[in-house]
Amino acid sequence: MTAGIEIKGWCPGARRPMPSGDGLIVRVRPHGGALSVAALRELAAAARRFGNGEIDLTRRANLQIRGVSPETLAPLWDLMTSLGVLDDSAELEAIRNIVINPLAGLDPAEISDMRPVAAALEAQLASDDALQALPAKFGFALDGGGRLPLTDLAADIRLVACGSADGRHIAVGLTGPNGVEWLGSTTIAVAAAVAAKLARFVLQHSPTRRSATLPANASAIVAAELGLDASEAIASGAASPRLGLIPLAADTKAVGLGIPFGRIGSEILEQLTGLLASLDVSEVRLSPWRALYVAAKTGSAARLVADAARLGLIVDDADPLMRIDACSGVGCCTSTMLATREHARVLAAAMISTGFAGTLHVSGCAKGCARSASAEVVLVGEGGHYNIVCNGTVKSETFGVIDPADLAAVSDGLFKSREKAHV
Numbered sequence: 001m002t003a004g005i006e007i008k009g010w011c012p013g014a015r016r017p018m019p020s021g022d023g024l025i026v027r028v029r030p031h032g033g034a035l036s037v038a039a040l041r042e043l044a045a046a047a048r049r050f051g052n053g054e055i056d057l058t059r060r061a062n063l064q065i066r067g068v069s070p071e072t073l074a075p076l077w078d079l080m081t082s083l084g085v086l087d088d089s090a091e092l093e094a095i096r097n098i099v100i101n102p103l104a105g106l107d108p109a110e111i112s113d114m115r116p117v118a119a120a121l122e123a124q125l126a127s128d129d130a131l132q133a134l135p136a137k138f139g140f141a142l143d144g145g146g147r148l149p150l151t152d153l154a155a156d157i158r159l160v161a162c163g164s165a166d167g168r169h170i171a172v173g174l175t176g177p178n179g180v181e182w183l184g185s186t187t188i189a190v191a192a193a194v195a196a197k198l199a200r201f202v203l204q205h206s207p208t209r210r211s212a213t214l215p216a217n218a219s220a221i222v223a224a225e226l227g228l229d230a231s232e233a234i235a236s237g238a239a240s241p242r243l244g245l246i247p248l249a250a251d252t253k254a255v256g257l258g259i260p261f262g263r264i265g266s267e268i269l270e271q272l273t274g275l276l277a278s279l280d281v282s283e284v285r286l287s288p289w290r291a292l293y294v295a296a297k298t299g300s301a302a303r304l305v306a307d308a309a310r311l312g313l314i315v316d317d318a319d320p321l322m323r324i325d326a327c328s329g330v331g332c333c334t335s336t337m338l339a340t341r342e343h344a345r346v347l348a349a350a351m352i353s354t355g356f357a358g359t360l361h362v363s364g365c366a367k368g369c370a371r372s373a374s375a376e377v378v379l380v381g382e383g384g385h386y387n388i389v390c391n392g393t394v395k396s397e398t399f400g401v402i403d404p405a406d407l408a409a410v411s412d413g414l415f416k417s418r419e420k421a422h423v
C-alpha cells in the first residue's frame, strides 16, 4: 500500500478502489457524463500503463480501469487530477451518482438540456456535508427526454423534463418499494436544490438511507414539505434505436457505439479515439447502457459506424450481444472458474440461429454482479458448470445444468425449450 491509500472491499471508486481478481478497479466518473476525445485517449493509455489495459463501462455511465496495482495508483491519480476527474475525497466521489441523457444539449428532440441541473446538483452534493452520508448506491436520474430517455435507469430520485419548450417544468419522482412515485413538479431553476432536499429527507427517514425503504406515507409528507406543484402522469419515453446512426440535424448525426459486455481494451479504445480525432469529433458521451456516443457530420458519422464495426464495437440494436449481461468471469474474479464472456459469445450465436429475442444473463456465480433484473435465460455458475434459470434472476429456482464443454451443442435447445424445462 502506498501514499496512505485506503483500499476497501466494496463499491469501487478512484480514492477507494476495489480489489478484484485482476488487481484494483479504479472508477473514473466524468462530470456530466462527458469526456473530451483527448482525455479519453489519455485514460486509455493510462489503463495500459497503470493497469492491465482493460476498461469497463458501468451502468452509471462511468469508466473503470482494471488491474491497477497499489504502486501505480498514485500516478493514475495524478493523471486523473490533470483531467479533472478525481474528486477531493472518497466520500464525495461515492455519492456523485448523477446520470443524464447521453445526447444532452445535442438532441433537438429533448425537452430540456439537463447538464446545468447536473452541475448544480454536483455542487450541492459537494457543499453539503450531510449529503455525504448517502449510500454509494444512491442514484439520481436527470432525464431531459428526447431520443435517448433514461426510462429504464434505476435511481432513487428522478428529475424528468416535461412540457413543451415554452412551458417546461421538471417532474420530481422518488422510487419507493412499489416503483416510482411522482411527487409533483418544479422549475428547472430550482430542480437541483429540490433533489438535494429530497435526498436529505431520505437520509432522515429511511432505515437504509435508500428511497425504496421509506415509510408508506413518506411521499405525501415530503411532497408537502417541498411545496411542489401538482403532480401529473409522466409518460414513459418512447423506445428508439440506440446504436448506429441517430439523426440530430440535417447535416449532423449522433453515433451510438455499443461495447460488448461493457469491456474494451485500451488498444481498441486508443484506435477509436484516433479515429474520432481524424473525423474532427472532440467529445465522447457515456451512457448507462454500455454504449458511447458522439456527434459528427453526416458523412463522418457513416464512416465512423463502418470503422467502429471493424474494431468490434456494436452498431446495430439487433446485435444479441446487447441483450446479454455476462460478468467478467475467470481471470478477473476469483469466485468462478468459468469463462463467462467466452460462453456468452457462443450463446449469442445460438440466439441468432434460434431467433431468440429475449435477454440472457451469464453469471460466474450466484452473486450475479452483471445484472440484478430478471432475464429470460440465466446461467448461474457453480463450480465447473452452470445451473439454468428461466424468467428469473440468479436467485431463482433452477431447472437444469449445463456443462460448458457442451455449450455449443445444447445452446440451440436451451433457447428453444426454455419455457419447458430440462436441457
Ligand code: SF4
Pocket: 327, 328, 329, 333, 334, 335, 336, 363, 364, 365, 366, 367, 368, 369, 370
Ligand atoms: S457474479 Fe460472481 S463470478 Fe461474476 S464477477 Fe460477480 S462475484 Fe465474480
